Amino acid sequence: xxxxxxxxxxxxxxxxxxxxxxxxxxxxxHYLRAVGALLWKDLAAELRSKELLSSMLVFALLVILIFNxxxxxxxxxxxxxxxxxxxVTTAFTGTLGLNRSLSQEKDRGSLDGLLLAPVDxxxxxxxxxxxxxxxxxxxxxxxxxxxxxxxxxxxLQPLLLLAVLLGSIGYAAVGTxxxxxxxxxRSRDVMLPILLFPVAVPLLIAAVxxxxxxxxAAAWSDLSPWFNLLLVYDVIFVAVAxxxxxxxxxx
Amino acid sequence: MExxxxxxxxxxxxxxxxxxxxxxxVFFYAPEELVMGQVQRIFYFHVPSAWVGxxxxxxxxxxxxxxxxxxxPFWDRVGHSSVEVGLLFTISAGxxxxxxxxxxxxxxxxxxxxxxxxxxxxxIYIAYIMLRQGIEDPDRRARFAAVYGIVGFISVPITYFSxxxxxxxxPVVFGSASENAKGTFSMTPPMAVTFFFSxxxxxxxxxxxxxxxxxxxxxQDRVEKLKAELLAA
Numbered sequence: 246x247x248x249x250x251x252x253x254x255x256x257x258x259x260x261x262x263x264x265x266x267x268x269x270x271x272x273x274x275h276y277l278r279a280v281g282a283l284l285w286k287d288l289a290a291e292l293r294s295k296e297l298l299s300s301m302l303v304f305a306l307l308v309i310l311i312f313n314x315x316x317x318x319x320x321x322x323x324x325x326x327x328x329x330x331x332x333v334t335t336a337f338t339g340t341l342g343l344n345r346s347l348s349q350e351k352d353r354g355s356l357d358g359l360l361l362a363p364v365d366x367x368x369x370x371x372x373x374x375x376x377x378x379x380x381x382x383x384x385x386x387x388x389x390x391x392x393x394x395x396x397x398x399x400x401l402q403p404l405l406l407l408a409v410l411l412g413s414i415g416y417a418a419v420g421t422x423x424x425x426x427x428x429x430x431r432s433r434d435v436m437l438p439i440l441l442f443p444v445a446v447p448l449l450i451a452a453v454x455x456x457x458x459x460x461x462a463a464a465w466s467d468l469s470p471w472f473n474l475l476l477v478y479d480v481i482f483v484a485v486a487x488x489x490x491x492x493x494x495x496x
Numbered sequence: 497m498e499x500x501x502x503x504x505x506x507x508x509x510x511x512x513x514x515x516x517x518x519x520x521x522v523f524f525y526a527p528e529e530l531v532m533g534q535v536q537r538i539f540y541f542h543v544p545s546a547w548v549g550x551x552x553x554x555x556x557x558x559x560x561x562x563x564x565x566x567x568x569p570f571w572d573r574v575g576h577s578s579v580e581v582g583l584l585f586t587i588s589a590g591x592x593x594x595x596x597x598x599x600x601x602x603x604x605x606x607x608x609x610x611x612x613x614x615x616x617x618x619x620i621y622i623a624y625i626m627l628r629q630g631i632e633d634p635d636r637r638a639r640f641a642a643v644y645g646i647v648g649f650i651s652v653p654i655t656y657f658s659x660x661x662x663x664x665x666x667p668v669v670f671g672s673a674s675e676n677a678k679g680t681f682s683m684t685p686p687m688a689v690t691f692f693f694s695x696x697x698x699x700x701x702x703x704x705x706x707x708x709x710x711x712x713x714x715x716q717d718r719v720e721k722l723k724a725e726l727l728a729a
Contacts, residue, residue, distance in 0.1 A: 419647065422643070422647065423644070423647070426627070426640045426643065426644065427627075427630075429631060429636060429640070430627060430630030430631045430640075431630045431631075432630060433630075436626070436627065436630055439622075439623045439626055439627075440623045440627060440644060442619075443616045443617075443619040443620045443623060443648070443651070444620065444647055444648055444651040446612075446616050446651070446655055447651060447654045447655045447657075450655075474654075474657075477654070478654060481650065481654065482647075482650075482651075485646070485647060485650055486647075489643045489646060489647065492564050492639055492642070492643055493639065493640065493643055495639075
Protein backbone atom coordinates (compact mmCIF):
# COMPACT_ATOMS: atom_id res chain seq x y z
CA UNK A 246 0.00 0.00 0.00
CA UNK A 247 1.56 3.32 -0.98
CA UNK A 248 2.37 5.61 1.88
CA UNK A 249 0.21 8.65 2.10
CA UNK A 250 -2.95 6.71 1.34
CA UNK A 251 -5.86 9.12 1.07
CA UNK A 252 -7.90 7.22 3.67
CA UNK A 253 -5.22 7.40 6.33
CA UNK A 254 -4.49 11.03 5.68
CA UNK A 255 -8.10 12.10 6.04
CA UNK A 256 -8.69 15.32 7.88
CA UNK A 257 -8.84 13.92 11.41
CA UNK A 258 -6.29 13.73 14.23
CA UNK A 259 -4.51 10.40 14.80
CA UNK A 260 -6.88 8.12 16.68
CA UNK A 261 -5.06 7.07 19.83
CA UNK A 262 -2.79 9.95 20.67
CA UNK A 263 -3.71 13.61 20.98
CA UNK A 264 -1.50 15.60 18.61
CA UNK A 265 1.24 17.68 20.15
CA UNK A 266 -0.10 21.16 19.97
CA UNK A 267 2.02 24.22 19.56
CA UNK A 268 0.20 26.81 21.60
CA UNK A 269 -3.10 28.23 22.78
CA UNK A 270 -4.29 29.03 19.27
CA UNK A 271 -3.79 25.45 18.19
CA UNK A 272 -5.51 24.12 21.29
CA UNK A 273 -8.44 26.42 20.70
CA UNK A 274 -8.70 25.30 17.11
CA HIS A 275 -8.60 21.65 18.15
CA TYR A 276 -11.24 22.31 20.79
CA LEU A 277 -13.53 24.12 18.39
CA ARG A 278 -13.15 21.38 15.83
CA ALA A 279 -14.18 18.84 18.45
CA VAL A 280 -17.24 20.88 19.35
CA GLY A 281 -18.05 21.35 15.68
CA ALA A 282 -17.65 17.65 14.98
CA LEU A 283 -20.02 16.73 17.75
CA LEU A 284 -22.55 19.32 16.65
CA TRP A 285 -22.26 18.08 13.08
CA LYS A 286 -22.81 14.50 14.23
CA ASP A 287 -26.06 15.45 15.95
CA LEU A 288 -27.27 17.56 13.06
CA ALA A 289 -26.43 14.91 10.48
CA ALA A 290 -28.21 12.22 12.46
CA GLU A 291 -31.18 14.46 12.89
CA LEU A 292 -31.35 15.51 9.26
CA ARG A 293 -31.43 11.88 8.27
CA SER A 294 -34.16 10.72 10.59
CA LYS A 295 -35.86 14.02 11.49
CA GLU A 296 -37.09 12.13 14.49
CA LEU A 297 -36.43 14.75 17.11
CA LEU A 298 -37.54 17.84 15.25
CA SER A 299 -40.75 16.35 13.97
CA SER A 300 -41.86 15.07 17.37
CA MET A 301 -40.93 18.35 19.05
CA LEU A 302 -42.74 20.34 16.40
CA VAL A 303 -45.94 18.32 16.55
CA PHE A 304 -45.88 18.45 20.34
CA ALA A 305 -45.38 22.19 20.34
CA LEU A 306 -48.23 22.76 17.93
CA LEU A 307 -50.53 20.57 19.97
CA VAL A 308 -49.65 22.45 23.15
CA ILE A 309 -50.38 25.75 21.46
CA LEU A 310 -53.66 24.32 20.21
CA ILE A 311 -54.68 23.25 23.69
CA PHE A 312 -53.80 26.64 25.09
CA ASN A 313 -55.83 28.28 22.41
CA UNK A 314 -58.89 26.36 23.50
CA UNK A 315 -58.15 26.35 27.20
CA UNK A 316 -57.71 30.10 27.41
CA UNK A 317 -60.45 31.73 25.45
CA UNK A 318 -58.87 35.07 24.88
CA UNK A 319 -59.97 38.31 23.41
CA UNK A 320 -57.39 40.34 21.58
CA UNK A 321 -56.17 42.47 24.46
CA UNK A 322 -55.77 39.52 26.80
CA UNK A 323 -53.85 37.67 24.13
CA UNK A 324 -50.94 40.08 24.13
CA UNK A 325 -50.43 39.57 27.85
CA UNK A 326 -50.74 35.84 27.70
CA UNK A 327 -48.99 35.09 24.42
CA UNK A 328 -45.54 35.37 25.98
CA UNK A 329 -46.53 33.00 28.76
CA UNK A 330 -47.92 30.45 26.35
CA UNK A 331 -44.80 30.70 24.22
CA UNK A 332 -42.51 29.93 27.11
CA VAL A 333 -44.63 27.18 28.64
CA THR A 334 -44.67 25.49 25.26
CA THR A 335 -40.91 25.95 24.99
CA ALA A 336 -40.35 24.51 28.44
CA PHE A 337 -42.33 21.36 27.73
CA THR A 338 -41.09 20.87 24.20
CA GLY A 339 -37.57 21.51 25.37
CA THR A 340 -37.70 18.74 27.93
CA LEU A 341 -38.97 16.41 25.25
CA GLY A 342 -36.09 17.28 22.98
CA LEU A 343 -33.49 17.10 25.74
CA ASN A 344 -34.71 13.74 26.90
CA ARG A 345 -34.67 12.25 23.41
CA SER A 346 -31.33 13.79 22.53
CA LEU A 347 -29.54 12.43 25.58
CA SER A 348 -31.31 9.09 25.73
CA GLN A 349 -30.09 8.43 22.23
CA GLU A 350 -26.54 8.95 23.41
CA LYS A 351 -26.92 6.59 26.30
CA ASP A 352 -28.96 3.87 24.63
CA ARG A 353 -26.74 3.62 21.61
CA GLY A 354 -23.66 3.67 23.78
CA SER A 355 -22.23 6.54 21.78
CA LEU A 356 -21.50 8.48 24.97
CA ASP A 357 -18.89 5.90 25.93
CA GLY A 358 -17.33 6.26 22.52
CA LEU A 359 -17.23 10.01 22.87
CA LEU A 360 -15.57 9.73 26.25
CA LEU A 361 -12.73 7.78 24.70
CA ALA A 362 -12.03 10.55 22.23
CA PRO A 363 -8.98 12.70 22.97
CA VAL A 364 -10.97 15.82 23.58
CA ASP A 365 -11.72 17.85 26.66
CA UNK A 366 -14.94 16.73 28.38
CA UNK A 367 -16.26 20.25 28.24
CA UNK A 368 -16.10 20.10 24.44
CA UNK A 369 -18.57 17.22 24.66
CA UNK A 370 -20.80 19.43 26.74
CA UNK A 371 -20.68 22.35 24.34
CA UNK A 372 -21.25 20.15 21.33
CA UNK A 373 -24.26 18.52 22.92
CA UNK A 374 -25.67 21.73 24.35
CA UNK A 375 -25.28 23.59 21.08
CA UNK A 376 -27.15 20.81 19.30
CA UNK A 377 -29.95 20.99 21.83
CA UNK A 378 -29.99 24.77 21.62
CA UNK A 379 -30.31 24.58 17.87
CA UNK A 380 -33.25 22.21 18.04
CA UNK A 381 -35.06 24.29 20.64
CA UNK A 382 -34.39 27.52 18.77
CA UNK A 383 -35.55 26.08 15.45
CA UNK A 384 -38.79 24.91 17.02
CA UNK A 385 -39.36 28.35 18.48
CA UNK A 386 -38.66 30.04 15.17
CA UNK A 387 -41.32 27.83 13.62
CA UNK A 388 -43.70 28.56 16.47
CA UNK A 389 -43.48 32.33 16.22
CA UNK A 390 -45.32 32.64 12.91
CA UNK A 391 -47.86 30.10 14.16
CA UNK A 392 -48.41 32.32 17.16
CA UNK A 393 -48.77 35.35 14.96
CA UNK A 394 -51.50 33.64 13.03
CA UNK A 395 -53.34 31.92 15.87
CA UNK A 396 -53.09 34.63 18.49
CA UNK A 397 -53.22 37.54 16.08
CA UNK A 398 -50.18 39.07 17.78
CA UNK A 399 -47.15 40.10 15.81
CA UNK A 400 -44.35 37.92 17.13
CA LEU A 401 -41.68 38.63 14.54
CA GLN A 402 -39.89 41.46 16.31
CA PRO A 403 -36.10 41.57 16.72
CA LEU A 404 -36.16 42.15 20.47
CA LEU A 405 -38.48 39.21 20.89
CA LEU A 406 -36.11 37.05 18.88
CA LEU A 407 -33.31 38.18 21.17
CA ALA A 408 -35.33 37.23 24.25
CA VAL A 409 -36.15 33.87 22.70
CA LEU A 410 -32.50 33.24 21.89
CA LEU A 411 -31.23 34.20 25.34
CA GLY A 412 -33.90 32.11 27.03
CA SER A 413 -33.13 29.11 24.87
CA ILE A 414 -29.41 29.34 25.59
CA GLY A 415 -29.90 29.14 29.34
CA TYR A 416 -32.49 26.42 29.06
CA ALA A 417 -30.35 24.31 26.73
CA ALA A 418 -27.28 24.66 28.94
CA VAL A 419 -28.91 23.65 32.20
CA GLY A 420 -31.14 21.15 30.45
CA THR A 421 -28.21 19.37 28.83
CA UNK A 422 -26.41 19.02 32.14
CA UNK A 423 -29.46 17.77 34.01
CA UNK A 424 -30.65 15.52 31.19
CA UNK A 425 -27.27 13.83 31.09
CA UNK A 426 -27.95 12.88 34.72
CA UNK A 427 -31.57 11.89 34.44
CA UNK A 428 -31.03 9.44 31.59
CA UNK A 429 -29.38 7.21 34.17
CA UNK A 430 -32.25 7.30 36.61
CA ARG A 431 -35.47 5.36 36.82
CA SER A 432 -38.51 7.14 35.35
CA ARG A 433 -36.09 9.23 33.34
CA ASP A 434 -38.71 11.08 31.33
CA VAL A 435 -40.47 12.63 34.26
CA MET A 436 -37.27 13.15 36.23
CA LEU A 437 -35.95 15.85 33.91
CA PRO A 438 -38.86 18.29 34.36
CA ILE A 439 -38.76 17.70 38.12
CA LEU A 440 -35.10 18.66 38.24
CA LEU A 441 -35.14 21.31 35.53
CA PHE A 442 -38.21 23.42 36.15
CA PRO A 443 -37.36 24.71 39.64
CA VAL A 444 -33.89 25.68 38.49
CA ALA A 445 -35.14 27.24 35.26
CA VAL A 446 -37.70 29.44 37.00
CA PRO A 447 -35.67 32.68 37.03
CA LEU A 448 -34.93 32.12 33.37
CA LEU A 449 -38.60 31.59 32.56
CA ILE A 450 -39.66 34.58 34.64
CA ALA A 451 -37.19 36.83 32.87
CA ALA A 452 -38.01 35.39 29.46
CA VAL A 453 -41.75 35.80 29.90
CA UNK A 454 -41.39 39.32 31.27
CA UNK A 455 -39.01 40.33 28.50
CA UNK A 456 -41.16 38.78 25.77
CA UNK A 457 -44.36 40.19 27.18
CA UNK A 458 -42.77 43.62 27.48
CA UNK A 459 -41.66 43.54 23.87
CA UNK A 460 -45.12 42.48 22.71
CA UNK A 461 -46.83 45.25 24.64
CA ALA A 462 -44.25 47.75 23.36
CA ALA A 463 -42.88 48.62 26.79
CA ALA A 464 -40.09 51.16 27.19
CA TRP A 465 -36.51 49.92 27.15
CA SER A 466 -36.02 51.02 30.76
CA ASP A 467 -38.71 48.51 31.72
CA LEU A 468 -37.33 45.80 29.49
CA SER A 469 -33.64 46.11 30.28
CA PRO A 470 -33.71 44.53 33.77
CA TRP A 471 -35.24 41.41 32.27
CA PHE A 472 -32.78 41.20 29.44
CA ASN A 473 -30.01 41.73 31.96
CA LEU A 474 -31.34 38.92 34.07
CA LEU A 475 -31.48 36.65 31.04
CA LEU A 476 -27.89 37.48 30.22
CA VAL A 477 -26.73 36.97 33.80
CA TYR A 478 -28.52 33.65 34.05
CA ASP A 479 -27.03 32.48 30.77
CA VAL A 480 -23.50 33.44 31.71
CA ILE A 481 -23.68 31.88 35.14
CA PHE A 482 -25.34 28.66 34.12
CA VAL A 483 -23.38 28.02 30.97
CA ALA A 484 -20.25 28.34 33.12
CA VAL A 485 -21.62 26.16 35.92
CA ALA A 486 -22.93 23.50 33.55
CA UNK A 487 -19.71 23.35 31.60
CA UNK A 488 -17.67 22.94 34.77
CA UNK A 489 -19.89 20.30 36.33
CA UNK A 490 -20.47 18.22 33.18
CA UNK A 491 -17.18 16.46 33.66
CA UNK A 492 -18.29 15.10 37.02
CA UNK A 493 -21.49 13.80 35.50
CA UNK A 494 -19.95 11.79 32.68
CA UNK A 495 -16.85 10.47 34.38
CA UNK A 496 -16.90 6.78 35.10
CA MET B 497 -27.07 -1.15 67.29
CA GLU B 498 -24.41 1.24 68.45
CA UNK B 499 -25.59 3.87 70.89
CA UNK B 500 -25.33 7.53 69.95
CA UNK B 501 -22.06 9.00 71.11
CA UNK B 502 -21.93 11.07 74.27
CA UNK B 503 -21.30 14.21 72.26
CA UNK B 504 -24.47 13.62 70.29
CA UNK B 505 -26.51 13.01 73.42
CA UNK B 506 -25.21 16.23 74.96
CA UNK B 507 -26.07 18.10 71.77
CA UNK B 508 -29.59 16.69 71.88
CA UNK B 509 -30.10 17.87 75.45
CA UNK B 510 -28.55 21.27 74.86
CA UNK B 511 -30.75 21.91 71.80
CA UNK B 512 -33.87 20.90 73.67
CA UNK B 513 -33.03 23.27 76.51
CA UNK B 514 -32.26 26.13 74.15
CA UNK B 515 -35.54 25.67 72.31
CA UNK B 516 -37.45 25.64 75.58
CA UNK B 517 -35.77 28.86 76.67
CA UNK B 518 -36.52 30.39 73.27
CA UNK B 519 -40.19 29.46 73.58
CA UNK B 520 -40.24 30.99 77.03
CA UNK B 521 -38.70 34.19 75.77
CA VAL B 522 -41.11 34.39 72.86
CA PHE B 523 -44.22 34.04 74.96
CA PHE B 524 -43.26 35.70 78.23
CA TYR B 525 -40.44 38.11 77.61
CA ALA B 526 -41.05 39.68 74.22
CA PRO B 527 -43.59 42.50 74.27
CA GLU B 528 -46.79 42.42 72.30
CA GLU B 529 -46.50 44.19 68.98
CA LEU B 530 -48.53 47.35 68.50
CA VAL B 531 -50.38 46.69 65.28
CA MET B 532 -50.42 42.95 64.78
CA GLY B 533 -50.86 41.71 68.31
CA GLN B 534 -50.05 38.21 69.43
CA VAL B 535 -49.80 36.74 65.97
CA GLN B 536 -46.58 38.67 65.44
CA ARG B 537 -44.87 36.17 67.74
CA ILE B 538 -44.82 33.72 64.86
CA PHE B 539 -42.02 35.88 63.50
CA TYR B 540 -39.69 34.48 66.16
CA PHE B 541 -40.20 30.96 64.82
CA HIS B 542 -40.82 31.66 61.18
CA VAL B 543 -37.72 33.68 60.38
CA PRO B 544 -35.24 31.38 62.15
CA SER B 545 -36.82 28.38 60.42
CA ALA B 546 -36.45 30.11 57.08
CA TRP B 547 -32.86 31.00 57.91
CA VAL B 548 -32.11 27.40 58.79
CA GLY B 549 -33.63 26.32 55.49
CA UNK B 550 -31.11 28.46 53.65
CA UNK B 551 -28.28 27.38 55.93
CA UNK B 552 -29.08 23.73 55.28
CA UNK B 553 -28.99 24.30 51.55
CA UNK B 554 -25.66 26.06 51.87
CA UNK B 555 -24.27 23.13 53.84
CA UNK B 556 -25.50 20.80 51.11
CA UNK B 557 -23.65 22.76 48.47
CA UNK B 558 -20.43 22.84 50.45
CA UNK B 559 -20.77 19.11 51.07
CA UNK B 560 -21.40 18.59 47.35
CA UNK B 561 -18.29 20.48 46.37
CA UNK B 562 -16.23 18.63 48.95
CA UNK B 563 -17.58 15.33 47.69
CA UNK B 564 -16.73 16.08 44.09
CA UNK B 565 -13.23 17.06 45.09
CA UNK B 566 -12.48 14.26 47.54
CA UNK B 567 -14.87 11.41 46.84
CA UNK B 568 -15.34 10.80 50.55
CA PRO B 569 -18.77 9.22 51.23
CA PHE B 570 -18.97 11.28 54.41
CA TRP B 571 -19.63 14.43 52.40
CA ASP B 572 -22.36 12.73 50.45
CA ARG B 573 -24.04 11.73 53.70
CA VAL B 574 -23.77 15.30 54.98
CA GLY B 575 -25.34 16.66 51.82
CA HIS B 576 -28.20 14.19 51.92
CA SER B 577 -28.90 14.65 55.62
CA SER B 578 -28.79 18.41 55.31
CA VAL B 579 -31.34 18.37 52.50
CA GLU B 580 -33.78 16.31 54.52
CA VAL B 581 -33.43 18.44 57.64
CA GLY B 582 -33.55 21.61 55.58
CA LEU B 583 -36.74 20.50 53.87
CA LEU B 584 -38.32 20.02 57.27
CA PHE B 585 -37.44 23.54 58.38
CA THR B 586 -38.43 25.00 55.02
CA ILE B 587 -41.88 23.47 55.13
CA SER B 588 -42.41 24.53 58.73
CA ALA B 589 -41.34 28.07 57.86
CA GLY B 590 -43.82 28.08 55.02
CA UNK B 591 -46.65 26.81 57.20
CA UNK B 592 -45.84 29.30 59.98
CA UNK B 593 -45.69 32.11 57.46
CA UNK B 594 -49.00 31.07 56.03
CA UNK B 595 -50.64 31.06 59.45
CA UNK B 596 -49.28 34.54 60.07
CA UNK B 597 -50.36 35.78 56.68
CA UNK B 598 -54.01 34.90 57.06
CA UNK B 599 -54.89 37.60 59.61
CA UNK B 600 -52.33 40.12 58.39
CA UNK B 601 -52.51 39.93 54.62
CA UNK B 602 -55.96 38.38 54.57
CA UNK B 603 -54.79 35.49 52.47
CA UNK B 604 -53.15 32.14 53.14
CA UNK B 605 -50.84 32.45 50.22
CA UNK B 606 -49.59 34.90 47.64
CA UNK B 607 -47.19 34.52 44.79
CA UNK B 608 -44.93 37.32 45.88
CA UNK B 609 -41.31 36.70 44.88
CA UNK B 610 -39.90 35.85 48.27
CA UNK B 611 -42.53 33.22 48.91
CA UNK B 612 -42.17 31.96 45.38
CA UNK B 613 -38.42 31.63 45.77
CA UNK B 614 -38.98 29.74 48.94
CA UNK B 615 -41.38 27.31 47.30
CA UNK B 616 -38.89 26.78 44.53
CA UNK B 617 -36.17 26.06 47.04
CA UNK B 618 -38.41 23.44 48.66
CA UNK B 619 -39.08 21.96 45.22
CA ILE B 620 -35.36 21.77 44.52
CA TYR B 621 -34.90 19.93 47.82
CA ILE B 622 -37.63 17.49 46.88
CA ALA B 623 -36.17 17.03 43.41
CA TYR B 624 -32.79 16.29 45.01
CA ILE B 625 -34.33 13.56 47.15
CA MET B 626 -36.17 12.11 44.18
CA LEU B 627 -33.02 12.11 42.08
CA ARG B 628 -31.23 10.16 44.76
CA GLN B 629 -34.04 7.64 44.92
CA GLY B 630 -33.92 7.12 41.18
CA ILE B 631 -30.29 6.12 40.91
CA GLU B 632 -28.98 2.75 42.03
CA ASP B 633 -25.22 3.00 41.79
CA PRO B 634 -24.03 4.68 45.01
CA ASP B 635 -21.08 6.52 43.52
CA ARG B 636 -23.13 7.86 40.64
CA ARG B 637 -25.92 8.79 43.01
CA ALA B 638 -23.57 10.77 45.19
CA ARG B 639 -21.98 12.54 42.24
CA PHE B 640 -25.27 13.46 40.62
CA ALA B 641 -26.73 14.63 43.90
CA ALA B 642 -23.70 16.83 44.50
CA VAL B 643 -23.98 18.34 41.00
CA TYR B 644 -27.68 19.00 41.37
CA GLY B 645 -27.21 20.51 44.81
CA ILE B 646 -24.72 22.96 43.37
CA VAL B 647 -26.88 23.85 40.38
CA GLY B 648 -29.94 24.25 42.59
CA PHE B 649 -28.20 26.40 45.15
CA ILE B 650 -26.83 28.77 42.56
CA SER B 651 -30.28 29.25 41.10
CA VAL B 652 -31.82 30.30 44.41
CA PRO B 653 -30.11 33.69 44.82
CA ILE B 654 -30.81 34.47 41.17
CA THR B 655 -34.47 33.78 41.77
CA TYR B 656 -34.26 35.85 44.93
CA PHE B 657 -32.45 38.56 43.03
CA SER B 658 -35.43 39.04 40.76
CA UNK B 659 -37.16 40.37 43.87
CA UNK B 660 -35.02 43.46 43.53
CA UNK B 661 -36.93 44.29 40.40
CA UNK B 662 -40.32 43.35 41.70
CA UNK B 663 -42.52 45.11 44.18
CA UNK B 664 -43.18 42.83 47.08
CA UNK B 665 -45.76 42.72 49.85
CA UNK B 666 -43.52 40.59 52.08
CA PRO B 667 -42.46 42.58 55.16
CA VAL B 668 -38.87 43.69 55.16
CA VAL B 669 -37.74 43.87 58.78
CA PHE B 670 -34.03 44.13 58.00
CA GLY B 671 -33.40 46.59 55.21
CA SER B 672 -35.46 49.14 53.37
CA ALA B 673 -39.16 48.51 53.27
CA SER B 674 -41.14 49.05 50.11
CA GLU B 675 -44.32 51.02 50.51
CA ASN B 676 -46.33 47.91 49.68
CA ALA B 677 -44.84 45.85 52.51
CA LYS B 678 -47.61 45.24 54.98
CA GLY B 679 -46.77 43.97 58.40
CA THR B 680 -43.39 45.60 58.61
CA PHE B 681 -42.46 46.68 62.10
CA SER B 682 -39.38 47.94 63.84
CA MET B 683 -37.94 45.94 66.71
CA THR B 684 -37.52 47.18 70.26
CA PRO B 685 -34.55 45.80 72.23
CA PRO B 686 -36.48 43.02 74.05
CA MET B 687 -37.79 41.89 70.69
CA ALA B 688 -34.31 41.91 69.26
CA VAL B 689 -33.00 39.82 72.15
CA THR B 690 -35.80 37.30 71.73
CA PHE B 691 -35.30 37.15 68.00
CA PHE B 692 -31.57 36.61 68.06
CA PHE B 693 -31.82 34.04 70.81
CA SER B 694 -34.46 32.19 68.84
CA UNK B 695 -32.24 32.36 65.78
CA UNK B 696 -29.37 30.89 67.76
CA UNK B 697 -31.56 28.16 69.26
CA UNK B 698 -32.87 27.14 65.85
CA UNK B 699 -29.37 27.00 64.41
CA UNK B 700 -28.27 24.71 67.23
CA UNK B 701 -31.39 22.63 66.64
CA UNK B 702 -30.44 22.32 62.97
CA UNK B 703 -27.00 20.99 63.82
CA UNK B 704 -28.58 18.61 66.31
CA UNK B 705 -30.97 17.23 63.70
CA UNK B 706 -28.17 17.10 61.16
CA UNK B 707 -25.91 15.14 63.48
CA UNK B 708 -28.65 12.65 64.28
CA UNK B 709 -29.57 12.25 60.63
CA UNK B 710 -25.89 11.81 59.76
CA UNK B 711 -25.61 9.03 62.28
CA UNK B 712 -28.62 7.38 60.69
CA UNK B 713 -27.08 7.75 57.24
CA UNK B 714 -23.85 6.20 58.43
CA UNK B 715 -25.72 3.24 59.88
CA GLN B 716 -27.71 2.89 56.66
CA ASP B 717 -24.53 2.79 54.62
CA ARG B 718 -23.12 0.13 56.89
CA VAL B 719 -26.24 -1.98 56.45
CA GLU B 720 -25.96 -1.59 52.67
CA LYS B 721 -22.38 -2.74 52.75
CA LEU B 722 -23.18 -5.72 54.96
CA LYS B 723 -26.03 -6.69 52.67
CA ALA B 724 -23.77 -6.49 49.64
CA GLU B 725 -21.15 -8.62 51.37
CA LEU B 726 -23.74 -11.16 52.35
CA LEU B 727 -25.15 -11.40 48.86
CA ALA B 728 -21.70 -11.71 47.37
CA ALA B 729 -20.65 -14.50 49.71
